[in-house]
Amino acid sequence: MADQATKLRRIIKNTSSAAQTRPLARVITVTSGKGGVGKSNVAINLAIQFRKMGQRVIILDADFGLANIEIMFGTVPKHNLCDLIYQGKNIKEIITWGPMGVGFISGGSGISGMYNLSRDYLVYIIVNLAELDAIADTIIVDTGAGISDAVLEFLVASGEIILVTTPEPTSITDSYSLLKALNHHPRFSRTDTVIKTVSNRVESEAEGEQLYHKLSAVSNRYLKLPLTYLGAIPQDPQLAKAVMQQLPVSLANPSAKSVRSFENIAQKLCPGQGASEMVRTRGMAAFFSHIIKSRKLENEAELTSAKEPASIAGRTGTSG
Numbered sequence: 001m002a003d004q005a006t007k008l009r010r011i012i013k014n015t016s017s018a019a020q021t022r023p024l025a026r027v028i029t030v031t032s033g034k035g036g037v038g039k040s041n042v043a044i045n046l047a048i049q050f051r052k053m054g055q056r057v058i059i060l061d062a063d064f065g066l067a068n069i070e071i072m073f074g075t076v077p078k079h080n081l082c083d084l085i086y087q088g089k090n091i092k093e094i095i096t097w098g099p100m101g102v103g104f105i106s107g108g109s110g111i112s113g114m115y116n117l118s119r120d121y122l123v124y125i126i127v128n129l130a131e132l133d134a135i136a137d138t139i140i141v142d143t144g145a146g147i148s149d150a151v152l153e154f155l156v157a158s159g160e161i162i163l164v165t166t167p168e169p170t171s172i173t174d175s176y177s178l179l180k181a182l183n184h185h186p187r188f189s190r191t192d193t194v195i196k197t198v199s200n201r202v203e204s205e206a207e208g209e210q211l212y213h214k215l216s217a218v219s220n221r222y223l224k225l226p227l228t229y230l231g232a233i234p235q236d237p238q239l240a241k242a243v244m245q246q247l248p249v250s251l252a253n254p255s256a257k258s259v260r261s262f263e264n265i266a267q268k269l270c271p272g273q274g275a276s277e278m279v280r281t282r283g284m285a286a287f288f289s290h291i292i293k294s295r296k297l298e299n300e301a302e303l304t305s306a307k308e309p310a311s312i313a314g315r316t317g318t319s320g
Contacts, residue, residue: 024283025133028140028269029158032165033174035145038200039164040068041239041249043142045259046162047102048250049266050138058095058103058136062154063144070106073098074246080106084128091131099251103136130285139284146174147181156187157290160194162230166201167211176218183223190225198265199232208232230268233261 030046032039040063047057061069070077077096083089095103132139141158143151155161165175179195182188197215199208212229219225236258242249250259 023133024286025136026138026160027158027284027287028138028160028162029143029154030140030162030164031143031151031155031178032145032163032171033147033176033178034171037145037164037166037168037171038233039145040072040142041243042162042164042198042200042233042262043140044069044072044102044248045250045262046266046269047138047140048100048248049262050270051100051102052250053266053270055137055270056101056135057138057140058105058132059140059142060105060107062107062141062150069098069104069142070096072243072246072248073102073104077104077106085125091128092135095135099248126285126289129288130283132284141287147178151178152181152185153291155182156185157287159192161196163195163197163227164200165197165211165215166199167207172211172215175215179219179223179225183225194228195225196228196230196269198230201235202232203235205232231261231265233258233265 028046030039030043043059047059050057059069063069073096075096075098077094079087079089079094079096081094084091084094094105096106097103141154143154145151163175163178165171183190197212199211202208202211208231209229211232212227216227216229219227234257236249236256238253238256239249239258242252242256245252249256250262253259
């Protein structure tokens with residue numbers, strides 16, 4: 001056991017030294033207040049547009065209950081994040097390569113399993129994940145939908161968030177609820193986080209802007225939380241058809257009207273090679289380190305609070 005720990009520390013030291021000279025990937029987290037609003041479609045088609053701009057892109061499918069990315073890519077991954085954690089696979093072995101050279105990693109239930117691992121092993125996993133900074137220029141994290149603890153953990157760790165909303169009243173309400181939960185999260189830093197919105201499935205650009213202004217108004221008024229507008233994606237039967245073909249619409253039908261919108265949004269996100277330097281400096285290791293550290297602190301706090309009533313009861317019993 002001691003030899004294994006020594007070997008593990010040696011691997012960590014060697015890979016950490018190499019990582020210090022490596023450029024850091026830009027991490028963009030795509031989320032939504034409810035399911036069924038086209039969040040994964042946005043993530044995939046932005047990834048394709050980034051590839052067309054010459055960027056290396058990897059998607060982390062962090063929607064653990066569903067496998068939207070692999071279904072839309074028409075590719076079944078051989079491995080997922082659990083294999084990195086429990087089966088000794090390295091980061092390159094768990095990447096599945098989809099259309100146009102976009103890589104994706106299936107999260108499985110891997111993230112939740114990290115919190116109970118030893119410190120040395122956590123560091124080993126983080127160092128492995130840091131290898132993504134050498135493989136990708138941009139990493140897109142596709143979260144689950146809604147306001148779960150897992151989704152909030154990803155959002156709190158992210159410096160750049162894209163919130164996908166549709167004109168449906170429930171979508172607007174749920175988007176605001178997600179922003180409210182994020183804003184009240186004890187570790188959320190509004191100064192280090194940029195929240196950008198995409199209006200999906202709109203009838204016109206005007207409707208998309210109206211949707212943004214509606215959500216932005218309540219966010220500014222009640223949360224003092226500013227939002228940035230990226231653009232609108234129109235209702236497009238070609239997009240639905242591409243989903244049935246298990247291809248991103250950006251590849252299945254590059255002339256579709258929704259594809260023009262994805263192109264415009266990608267250009268806004270990357271108006272040149274030096275775009276978004278603020279968020280690029282984080283990298284994948286910092287992203288996951290934030291998640292794991294925060295959850296371990298919460299677990300320790302829960303254990304402490306769970307012990308306190310018993311000790312109080314014990315003291316009460318002896319004094320009586």
